Amino acid sequence: MTASGSPVRQSSVRAHNLALVLRTVANSADRPSRAAISTSTGLTRATVSALVDDLIAGGLLTEHDPAPRTGAGRPAAGLALSPAGPAGLGLEINVDYLAACVVDLTGDVRHRFVTQSDQRRLSPSASLASLGGLALRALEAASADGLAIAGAALAVPGLVAPNGIVRVAPNLDWQDVDAPALLNVLPGLGGLPITVDNEANLAALGELRADSGEQSFLYVSGEIGIGAGIVLDGELYRGGRGWSGEIGHVTVYPDGRPCRCGANGCLEQYAGQEQIAADADLAASALGIALAAVVNLLDISVIVLGGTYAPEFPRLRPGIEAELARRVLTAGLAPVTLRAAALGPDAAMRGAAGAVIQALIDDPAAFLIRTA
Amino acid sequence: MTASGSPVRQSSVRAHNLALVLRTVANSADRPSRAAISTSTGLTRATVSALVDDLIAGGLLTEHDPAPRTGAGRPAAGLALSPAGPAGLGLEINVDYLAACVVDLTGDVRHRFVTQSDQRRLSPSASLASLGGLALRALEAASADGLAIAGAALAVPGLVAPNGIVRVAPNLDWQDVDAPALLNVLPGLGGLPITVDNEANLAALGELRADSGEQSFLYVSGEIGIGAGIVLDGELYRGGRGWSGEIGHVTVYPDGRPCRCGANGCLEQYAGQEQIAADADLAASALGIALAAVVNLLDISVIVLGGTYAPEFPRLRPGIEAELARRVLTAGLAPVTLRAAALGPDAAMRGAAGAVIQALIDDPAAFLIRTA
DNA sequence: ATCGATTTGTTTATTGGTTGAATTATTTGG
DNA sequence: CCAAATAATTCAACCAATAAACAAATCGAT
Numbered sequence: 001m002t003a004s005g006s007p008v009r010q011s012s013v014r015a016h017n018l019a020l021v022l023r024t025v026a027n028s029a030d031r032p033s034r035a036a037i038s039t040s041t042g043l044t045r046a047t048v049s050a051l052v053d054d055l056i057a058g059g060l061l062t063e064h065d066p067a068p069r070t071g072a073g074r075p076a077a078g079l080a081l082s083p084a085g086p087a088g089l090g091l092e093i094n095v096d097y098l099a100a101c102v103v104d105l106t107g108d109v110r111h112r113f114v115t116q117s118d119q120r121r122l123s124p125s126a127s128l129a130s131l132g133g134l135a136l137r138a139l140e141a142a143s144a145d146g147l148a149i150a151g152a153a154l155a156v157p158g159l160v161a162p163n164g165i166v167r168v169a170p171n172l173d174w175q176d177v178d179a180p181a182l183l184n185v186l187p188g189l190g191g192l193p194i195t196v197d198n199e200a201n202l203a204a205l206g207e208l209r210a211d212s213g214e215q216s217f218l219y220v221s222g223e224i225g226i227g228a229g230i231v232l233d234g235e236l237y238r239g240g241r242g243w244s245g246e247i248g249h250v251t252v253y254p255d256g257r258p259c260r261c262g263a264n265g266c267l268e269q270y271a272g273q274e275q276i277a278a279d280a281d282l283a284a285s286a287l288g289i290a291l292a293a294v295v296n297l298l299d300i301s302v303i304v305l306g307g308t309y310a311p312e313f314p315r316l317r318p319g320i321e322a323e324l325a326r327r328v329l330t331a332g333l334a335p336v337t338l339r340a341a342a343l344g345p346d347a348a349m350r351g352a353a354g355a356v357i358q359a360l361i362d363d364p365a366a367f368l369i370r371t372a
Numbered sequence: 373m374t375a376s377g378s379p380v381r382q383s384s385v386r387a388h389n390l391a392l393v394l395r396t397v398a399n400s401a402d403r404p405s406r407a408a409i410s411t412s413t414g415l416t417r418a419t420v421s422a423l424v425d426d427l428i429a430g431g432l433l434t435e436h437d438p439a440p441r442t443g444a445g446r447p448a449a450g451l452a453l454s455p456a457g458p459a460g461l462g463l464e465i466n467v468d469y470l471a472a473c474v475v476d477l478t479g480d481v482r483h484r485f486v487t488q489s490d491q492r493r494l495s496p497s498a499s500l501a502s503l504g505g506l507a508l509r510a511l512e513a514a515s516a517d518g519l520a521i522a523g524a525a526l527a528v529p530g531l532v533a534p535n536g537i538v539r540v541a542p543n544l545d546w547q548d549v550d551a552p553a554l555l556n557v558l559p560g561l562g563g564l565p566i567t568v569d570n571e572a573n574l575a576a577l578g579e580l581r582a583d584s585g586e587q588s589f590l591y592v593s594g595e596i597g598i599g600a601g602i603v604l605d606g607e608l609y610r611g612g613r614g615w616s617g618e619i620g621h622v623t624v625y626p627d628g629r630p631c632r633c634g635a636n637g638c639l640e641q642y643a644g645q646e647q648i649a650a651d652a653d654l655a656a657s658a659l660g661i662a663l664a665a666v667v668n669l670l671d672i673s674v675i676v677l678g679g680t681y682a683p684e685f686p687r688l689r690p691g692i693e694a695e696l697a698r699r700v701l702t703a704g705l706a707p708v709t710l711r712a713a714a715l716g717p718d719a720a721m722r723g724a725a726g727a728v729i730q731a732l733i734d735d736p737a738a739f740l741i742r743t744a
Numbered sequence: 745a746t747c748g749a750t751t752t753g754t755t756t757a758t759t760g761g762t763t764g765a766a767t768t769a770t771t772t773g774g
Numbered sequence: 775c776c777a778a779a780t781a782a783t784t785c786a787a788c789c790a791a792t793a794a795a796c797a798a799a800t801c802g803a804t
Contacts, residue, residue: 239671299611445780
């Protein structure tokens with residue numbers, strides 16, 4: 001076994017503290033001053049000033065005149081993420097639609113393009129070519145706004161390896177598709193760094209950014225299949241091979257309905273899109289059983305229902321909660337919160353774009369060096 | 373929402389690099405030289421030398437003459453964890469026994485005391501008092517060896533809050549027991565820092581340290597109840613409130629046998645100690661169904677069976693593997709490894725002691741400052 | 745109006761810690 | 775016995791954060 005971890009030098013210190021300052025501004029409800037950042041991070045005012053200078057010079061932060069006049073003393077200059085700073089391109093490919101959007105540093109959706117079209121008949125390269133067209137329109141719109149694009153992220157309904165290759169996407173009929181490579185050869189997408197991730201994972205990240213506060217939750221996405229994104233302590237848990245969250249194939253009834261995966265009684269056979277319509281009570285109960293297992297295993301206290309579950313939430317809620325109350329060991333000690341997703345069907349696409357700018361916020365030093 | 377994270381100063385750099393060097397030595401099969409550490413960590417030889425000096429002065433490392441003569445050049449001085457360095461005290465309280473052990477920095481069990489006695493009739497303070505007696509004997513034995521004790525960790529079969537209070541331990545009939553406080557008033561245990569954790573969690577940590585290589589696995593402990601420790605990327609996952617791993621109450625048969633927790637069809641009713649003896653096939657199948665859910669959710673590729681499952685492993689294995697093959701979505705893409713625990717019934721106690729010295733290895737700077 | 749109090753932000757000398765190059769130490773091989 | 779090779783140490787330089795002094799801008803009170 002080789003030693004893990006990497007050495008820390010002074011430049012790492014600066015990188016870390018740059019990220020700390022930027023994150024503090026990003027997570028702030030108001031526009032904090034340098035002094036406020038100093039007290040909330042524990043860094044000296046002098047250090048904060050120096051770091052902020054770099055971030056402003058790099059186009060990540062902007063200085064504003066502060067609206068609120070409080071007491072005595074020199075007025076503070078409010079700092080905020082720059083809407084003119086680098087933006088993220090979010091892409092999504094799904095069974096019956098393609099989508100692209102541009103989200104700026106502040107999290108605003110600046111442009112949004114969606115085309116409805118069935119992808120099941122198309123080859124992966126054909127699907128990705130149409131998506132590339134959509135992406136190009138988004139890039140042009142961004143460029144018209146003077147926005148630089150820091151990178152792109154693509155959401156797919158399937159298992160994605162860490163290197164971005166889609167191992168299998170059953171509902172698209174994809175196998176071992178090198179999506180980043182196929183996208184990068186398209187016009188306009190040449191040098192763009194592109195990452196690929198599971199649709200539910202990115203939707204979970206979208207929820208993490210959209211709704212404040214919750215740092216650990218399970219995002220359950222009901223589409224044609226059922227996937228889940230697991231967020232632990234503010235970070236997406238991907239599993240050893242990136243294949244976590246396959247809640248759709250958790251066994252609910254061991255001798256139940258046969259599933260296309262070969263097993264019997266998978267959740268997907270009771271709480272899939274069609275099954276909800278047929279019998280909402282059964283779907284809720286099955287979901288509750290599977291979710292109780294997740295809570296017992298991971299001690300997660302918040303569950304977010306997304307995708308097609310979001311509009312059905314009022315109808316599903318009682319049945320799910322009943323099973324949770326009955327089957328979660330610690331239900332008596334602390335409740336489990338159940339809520340519908342805040343972002344609608346755009347969650348995955350916005351999560352993808354958000355992932356790009358989150359990467360930027362988590363490591364601004366990399367961006368500053370790249371553009372220096 | 374307040375900003376998370378803390379600032380990094382130069383002293384943090386040194387703390388990080390001290391831990392990096394120490395960890396490199398700890399994870400090394402042989403006795404690495406300063407030069408070897410330098411190349412494997414990326415730190416300069418000069419820096420490594422300075423850090424190693426501190427670690428030797430603090431009693432954490434020792435220098436050895438190197439046995440193997442390779443080629444030309446000045447021979448390297450081999451570095452290793454010091455057996456005379458600070459040791460950890462591992463404690464365990466369970467339904468039918470108490471145990472204490474002293475493990476030195478190198479991981480060797482230096483002393484071990486176990487007494488069989490039923491704890492179900494005793495009050496928490498009475499149980500802890502007898503355990504304190506055992507601990508005192510262990511401390512005296514360590515002191516006779518000239519070993520300093522850096523801290524203690526206690527394994528209990530129950531839910532433990534982050535502050536060390538045992539919220540509930542059903543089989544001991546404990547509720548809201550402040551174990552660290554009760555132990556600290558006992559003779560000889562005065563100033564000792566004591567942490568408390570779930571038995572399965574600590575056993576999982578024991579396995580992590582004992583068996584090399586696997587960084588993500590599920591440790592399933594079959595005792596009177598069934599618990600699990602989840603190790604992700606080399607770290608124990610405790611969940612939001614520290615109550616993760618309650619696999620014993622994952623639903624296997626939704627309308628099955630009633631459980632003492634109030635639900636129906638919990639795993640514990642099919643794969644508990646008595647049930648294995650009664651019907652090993654049923655136990656294996658139920659375990660397989662629950663474990664398949666874990667693998668689908670967390671993409672874990674290694675499962676370790678401990679506690680009473682370890683001796684039964686050959687009998688359980690085929691039944692579990694059959695269910696895993698059938699119910700794990702990615703079973704065709706990559707296999708799930710199943711194995712028996714390497715440490716026997718001592719896993720939790722040794723894991724507890726190991727947790728103490730692991731904390732030391734993860735942050736030697738804290739220890740060096742304390743003893744400077 | 746003016747001065748002191750107050751808070752923000754910048755400047756400057758100092759300190760801690762890593763780096764890189766030169767130096768010393770210790771062995772093998774010709 | 776000397777050259778080559780490898781290990782470890784010494785020392786000046788550099789980078790980044792800190793602490794303290796200083797400059798800027800406002801409020802409040804006389």
